[in-house]
Amino acid sequence: MIQNRPMVNPFTSHGSLTFSHTTFKMATRSRKGKKCTVIGGCGFLGQYIVERLLEEGYKVNVFDMAQTFEDDRVKFFVGDLCQEKDLAPAISDVQTVFHCASPPPSSDDRDLFYRVNFIGTKDIINACKKAGVQKLVLTSSASVVYEGTDIKNGTEDLPYAKKPMDYYTETKVLQEKEVLAANSSEENFFTVAIRPHGIFGPRDRQLVPILVDTARAGKTKFMIGNGENLVDFTYVVNVAHGHLLAAEHLYKDSPVCGKAFHITNDEPIPFWTFMSRILEGLNYPSPKMGLPYLLIYYLAAFLQLLCLLLKPIKEFKPTFTPMRVALAGTYHYYSCQRAKQLMGYKPLVPVDEAIKLTVKGYAHLQNKN
Ligand SMILES: NC(=O)C1=CN([C@@H]2O[C@H](COP(=O)(O)OP(=O)(O)OC[C@H]3O[C@@H](n4cnc5c(N)ncnc54)[C@H](OP(=O)(O)O)[C@@H]3O)[C@@H](O)[C@H]2O)C=CC1
Ligand SMILES: CC(C)CCC[C@@H](C)[C@H]1CC[C@H]2C3=C(CC[C@]12C)[C@@]1(C)CCC(=O)C[C@@H]1CC3
Numbered sequence: 001m002i003q004n005r006p007m008v009n010p011f012t013s014h015g016s017l018t019f020s021h022t023t024f025k026m027a028t029r030s031r032k033g034k035k036c037t038v039i040g041g042c043g044f045l046g047q048y049i050v051e052r053l054l055e056e057g058y059k060v061n062v063f064d065m066a067q068t069f070e071d072d073r074v075k076f077f078v079g080d081l082c083q084e085k086d087l088a089p090a091i092s093d094v095q096t097v098f099h100c101a102s103p104p105p106s107s108d109d110r111d112l113f114y115r116v117n118f119i120g121t122k123d124i125i126n127a128c129k130k131a132g133v134q135k136l137v138l139t140s141s142a143s144v145v146y147e148g149t150d151i152k153n154g155t156e157d158l159p160y161a162k163k164p165m166d167y168y169t170e171t172k173v174l175q176e177k178e179v180l181a182a183n184s185s186e187e188n189f190f191t192v193a194i195r196p197h198g199i200f201g202p203r204d205r206q207l208v209p210i211l212v213d214t215a216r217a218g219k220t221k222f223m224i225g226n227g228e229n230l231v232d233f234t235y236v237v238n239v240a241h242g243h244l245l246a247a248e249h250l251y252k253d254s255p256v257c258g259k260a261f262h263i264t265n266d267e268p269i270p271f272w273t274f275m276s277r278i279l280e281g282l283n284y285p286s287p288k289m290g291l292p293y294l295l296i297y298y299l300a301a302f303l304q305l306l307c308l309l310l311k312p313i314k315e316f317k318p319t320f321t322p323m324r325v326a327l328a329g330t331y332h333y334y335s336c337q338r339a340k341q342l343m344g345y346k347p348l349v350p351v352d353e354a355i356k357l358t359v360k361g362y363a364h365l366q367n368k369n
Contacts (some may be wrong), residue, residue, distance in 0.1 A: 034093040036247070037061040037082055039124065040101025042068040044204050045139060045196075048240040049098055050074060056244060058122060063090040064101065067265045082120040084127055088184030091131045095248050099124055099179075100139035104206060105168040106317075117171035118178070125182045128189065135190050135223055137243055142197035142232070142334045143169050148326035152230070154334045156195070156260045157312040176260060190250040193260040194242050201236030201354065202361025208278060212365045214319055215284040222322075223272040225293040225329035230268035232333040235354035238347040239263055245343040261339040267351045268333035274355070275328075281359030283367040293329035300325045304357040 036053060040046040041062030047069065053060050054073055063077045065087075079086025081101055091097055099121065103112050121138070128136055145151065145158040148165050160177070164170040176193045183191040200207050242263030248258040266294050276286035300322045307316045339345035349357070 033141060034096065035059040035061070036096040036098065037063055037077075037091045037094045038098045038100065039063045039087075039090075040099065041074075041089070042066065043100060044201075044206075045199060045236055045239055046098075046100045047203065048201070048236045049100060049243050052237075052244055057197040061090050061094060063087060067274060074085040082115060082123055084123060087124065087127050087130065087134045091127060091133055094131075094133060096135040096137065096250075097124070097128055097133050098137045098139070098243060098247070100243075102139075102168075102172075105166065105323075106206065106210070108167060108317075108321075110167040113167045113171040117168075119349075120180055121175040125178060125191075125312075129187060134181070134188055135247055136192075137247050137250070138176065138179040138191065138193045139194045139243070140179075140260060141169070141172045141315060142195040142264070142332075144173045144176055144195065144260075146326075148322070148330065150229075150331040152331050152333065154262075156262060166321070167223055169323075180258050180260065185252055185257075185353045187250070188256075190252070190254070190257045192246045192250055192256055192258070194239070194246055195260055195262045195334070196239040196242070197232050197264055197332070198231060198233040199236050199239050200233050201358055204236065204358075208358065208362050208365065210284075210319075211275060212282065212284070212362075213280060215279055215282075215367075217319070219319060220275070220279060220284065220287055222289050223275075223287040223328070224271075224296050224325055226290050227270055227272040229271050229329060229331045230333050231246055231271040231274065231327070231331070232264040232268050233274050233351065234263065234265045235347070235349045235351070235357075237349050237354075238265055241348050242339060242343075242345055245339070245345055249343040255342050259338070259342075261343070261345075262334040262336045263339055263345065264334055264336045265347045265349075265351050265354070266336050267347070269351055271328055274351075277355050278359060281355065282362060282365055293325075296320065297322060297325045297329065 036058050038050050039047050041050050044063035050060055061075045067076045067078055077090035082086055103116055131337055147161045147163055160173045179191050179193055279286045300320045303318050304322055
């Protein structure tokens with residue numbers, strides 16, 4: 001049954017999303033007739049991975065909580081990844097599993113994150129091994145090393161965050177550790193973790209929708225900090241491309257096995273320049289003046305505490321959480337040198353073009369006033 005999310009067919013909804021404008025051709029290693037499953041394949045990133053896999057001639061199963069698009073070439077399985085009986089049929093007889101399912105960071109539901117991201121991922125690993133799956137590609141996050149302080153050109157060697165800023169990040173760390181530790185030549189089971197950062201593009205359900213809601217509520221008059229902090233925002237097509245490259249490079253004795261890889265646009269941009277370009281593209285005013293970063297950070301921390309105290313009486317969801325304020329006011333950009341070296345990664349779509357495509361994809365959120 002098709003469920004109630006904006007119904008889009010990723011193959012027809014936005015012509016410019018295809019890869020035809022690039023001359024890139026995936027290496028032909030072992031791709032013909034390969035079967036794979038995308039867990040979370042109805043989500044924002046998942047749909048782009050599916051699209052790319054089909055273009056590359058894979059046979060694709062999608063496993064997700066609900067079916068949100070239709071495609072005759074895809075076999076859909078609906079269920080909860082934490083339920084082995086739901087998952088097993090979706091991954092039987094496939095060589096590769098892409099795991100890009102997660103509850104949204106905004107849910108801030110500790111038990112849910114722990115159950116889906118940590119326990120559920122362990123279940124996926126076990127189910128993959130049982131089913132004879134050879135490759136597992138996890139969508140992790142560059143934020144597994146982020147603790148709210150500046151990261152400039154961070155490499156994959158940075159230690160995991162000792163004090164993750166939210167439950168989402170905490171469980172992304174646990175999840176990544178499990179997946180990388182599961183890599184085993186003896187068991188012919190190869191794993192890799194892709195760490196994207198700030199994924200954006202048409203059909204995203206977080207960045208642009210939250211930004212537009214914030215602008216409509218009149219809360220984007222000021223920027224947080226001085227507006228100079230560089231950040232990675234990564235176009236979803238480039239992220240999908242990184243996932244396919246990782247799968248293609250996962251085989252016995254490959255240096256890719258058991259490692260994490262940053263996948264970025266390799267073009268860090270000041271946080272507020274990026275936000276302003278989206279806001280102005282959609283005809284919303286962009287912030288011109290900055291507020292002191294630390295002042296806003298401590299206000300957000302205080303507000304969070306207050307919300308926690310009031311939770312038994314009434315639930316509030318503040319727009320400016322400490323995590324969001326930190327993301328808006330610090331430097332956080334990452335080196336993707338390892339992905340370039342070991343799997344020949346190069347972003348396919350530059351930031352400037354990606355922003356234009358994104359603004360075009362959100363025409364329905366344009367400010368008409
Ligand atoms: N967006 C970003 O900026 C970044 C995202 N990531 C990671 O990328 C991945 C994809 O994110 P994104 O596409 O933005 O997220 P989406 O929410 O769009 O997609 C996630 C999909 O997973 C599904 N899902 C959630 N829980 C379960 C479950 N228990 N069983 C089966 N399916 C489930 C969701 O279904 P439903 O919607 O019904 O809940 C949804 O379709 C995630 O792992 C995220 O952590 C990493 C870095 C940055
Ligand atoms: C309210 C405004 C100041 C900011 C609006 C935009 C934000 C909603 C987004 C800016 C950076 C984004 C981001 C993520 C979610 C959306 C933003 C906070 C992630 C937390 C998504 C999951 C990850 O793994 C890391 C991302 C970092 C950047």
